[in-house]
Amino acid sequence: MKLAKNLGIATVAAAISVAAVGTKPVQAALVNYGFTVNATSGDNPGQYFGSFQYDDSTLTNTGLETLGVENGLAVTFNYLGTNYTQVDDTDFDSFPIASFNNGEVLGLSYFVADQFAIGSDPNTPNVGGNNFYLIDQSVNTTQVGTVSYAKVPEPLAVGGTAIAAVMGLWMQRKKRATKFVG
Secondary structure, eight states, X not given: OHHHHHHHHHHHHHHHHHHHHOOOOSSOOEEEEEEEEEEOSSSSOEEEEEEEEEEGGGOOSXXXXXXXXXXXXXXXXEETTEEEEGGGSXXXXXXXXXXXXXXXXXXXXXXXXXXXXXXXXXXXXXXXXXXXXXXXXXXXXXXXEEEEEEEOOOHHHHHHHHHXXXXXXXXXXXXXXXXXXX
């Protein structure tokens, strides 16, 4: 009887968790990434932080793909105390872009004149990457670091995990309480 009751509680907990997390809706989703620039050389070594967001509705997750501001790409980056956004890119409207290979983020291609560039290689601006360059006189680039990207979890996924954890703790407590009674 106790096993059936515990199984019933576990089933309810699992159902609540699945309902809270849900399945990916058919419509587009806004996807958020954080990135960290680790500048190891140059005049201002250190870590700098930014984020980007995009609408994933046009991604096919097949081969090399890029998304730009026309796909809702929004970028924020704090470098040396100055906040930069997508409109600060030298070629705004065409850039910045985010690149993907089979649905996996390769990185940004983001260029702010006389400041910095993020990308794979300055000679291939149409492919985003994980290198950080300083820009001098809008043409001279020097690689001074790397960029790492991490997807920011969706609030519903975090909520579903929290609900499952609370239910698990509650079940464990209830199980302990029945051991002391019987």
